[in-house]
Amino acid sequence: MGMHLNVPDSVPLDPVAREHRHRVWWTAYIYDRMWSTILGYPHAISDEAIKVDLPADMNDSSNSGNFSERAHFVARISLSRLSAHVVRSIYGPAVQETPLSSRVQSVFTDLRKWLEGLPAFLKVDPGRMVPVDPRASSLQMMFNQVCIQTVCSLNSTDFYMVACHSCDPPSVASRSSQQSIIPRRPTSSS
Amino acid sequence: MRAPWFVDVNVPHTPILIAESSDSAFATRFRQAISNESQRHLPRVDYPDDEYILNLCERDCPMPGPVRARYLVEAALRSLGRSFHILLRTIVVDELERFLQSPESVSIFVRSKLLAAFAIGELYTTRASVTMSSFPGLTYFARAIRVLQIVPERPNITVIETKLLLASSRLCQSLASPY
Numbered sequence: 433m434g435m436h437l438n439v440p441d442s443v444p445l446d447p448v449a450r451e452h453r454h455r456v457w458w459t460a461y462i463y464d465r466m467w468s469t470i471l472g473y474p475h476a477i478s479d480e481a482i483k484v485d486l487p488a489d490m491n492d493s494s495n496s497g498n499f500s501e502r503a504h505f506v507a508r509i510s511l512s513r514l515s516a517h518v519v520r521s522i523y524g525p526a527v528q529e530t531p532l533s534s535r536v537q538s539v540f541t542d543l544r545k546w547l548e549g550l551p552a553f554l555k556v557d558p559g560r561m562v563p564v565d566p567r568a569s570s571l572q573m574m575f576n577q578v579c580i581q582t583v584c585s586l587n588s589t590d591f592y593m594v595a596c597h598s599c600d601p602p603s604v605a606s607r608s609s610q611q612s613i614i615p616r617r618p619t620s621s622s
Numbered sequence: 623m624r625a626p627w628f629v630d631v632n633v634p635h636t637p638i639l640i641a642e643s644s645d646s647a648f649a650t651r652f653r654q655a656i657s658n659e660s661q662r663h664l665p666r667v668d669y670p671d672d673e674y675i676l677n678l679c680e681r682d683c684p685m686p687g688p689v690r691a692r693y694l695v696e697a698a699l700r701s702l703g704r705s706f707h708i709l710l711r712t713i714v715v716d717e718l719e720r721f722l723q724s725p726e727s728v729s730i731f732v733r734s735k736l737l738a739a740f741a742i743g744e745l746y747t748t749r750a751s752v753t754m755s756s757f758p759g760l761t762y763f764a765r766a767i768r769v770l771q772i773v774p775e776r777p778n779i780t781v782i783e784t785k786l787l788l789a790s791s792r793l794c795q796s797l798a799s800p801y
Binding site: 435437444452453455456458459462465474487497498499500504505508558566567571580584 | 711
């Protein structure tokens with residue numbers, strides 16, 4: 433259907449229908465990336481082939497509740513893109529020249545930038561006991577899943593290296609001296 | 623020595639997991655590491671299997687009454703619509719009203735879309751614990767997936783919406799499976 437491309441302006445299309453088409457595409461994109469990270473399979477369409485606009489701001493009175501808030505959706509799209517990058521750079525079959533720990537640190541840097549770029553209402557502060565927007569919670573859980581996927585590629589030694597040099601050392605680092613949480617695997621790592 | 627729960631000794635029929643990034647063994651170890659209490663492996667074997675769903679496809683699926691139908695669609699719009707965008711509210715509400723007045727007046731694709739929305743709505747509104755045989759929305763889901771038999775020559779947005787709804791529903795059903 434060509435939903436990965438913008439409908440040309442020459443084609444008369446209602447703005448609501450156009451935005452609906454865009455958002456359905458991006459939902460399919462999120463699902464594709466989500467399934468590929470869960471199952472470890474390649475995703476269906478590469479980012480380079482996608483030329484469609486990101487969701488627009490449609491929150492005016494004429495929309496009658498058709499469209500949700502834009503910022504949350506865009507944040508989810510960018511996190512999905514990141515998660516696909518994680519699978520490709522860390523679990524991809526191609527031989528990697530850079531060490532695994534460097535690739536993991538690079539991913540954590542990208543994840544940190546994503547987290548810092550979130551609008552305030554989508555950030556979850558675990559120290560504050562206030563009701564949290566369910567969309568923020570959902571995004572945080574997706575973010576945690578991507579972090580865990582990044583980490584689980586490491587053996588214990590690499591885990592310590594990344595935990596010491598990366599953004600916020602995972603709290604689990606203190607426990608891994610007592611037990612190995614990362615099953616050793618024959619690797620694709622460096 | 624007994625094999626771990628995630629190792630299926632029925633080798634010829636075991637799906638060959640080619641993914642490293644999905645690791646249920648790691649998930650269990652991680653939970654054990656971050657918790658102060660002892661954690662057991664989650665069995666992850668209680669999910670509706672393909673044969674059960676195919677059998678459900680062949681059975682009659684009573685449609686919900688008007689009040690419940692509107693309730694289920696509204697639940698699907700609010701729950702799934704919070705994180706994703708699949709249905710356009712004004713369109714699906716209009717389609718539902720036309721369906722309720724005269725089921726034959728809507729196409730099979732719209733009917734399947736509504737069935738998929740009922741499945742999602744029932745999924746999100748059920749509060750009781752469930753088993754494989756009583757999985758919420760499964761009857762509507764089984765009926766809706768019959769549309770997948772058709773590969774449309776000229777797909778439209780309704781087909782895409784239906785497939786996304788079915789994927790969402792299947793994801794929730796499969797959360798208790800190991801893959």
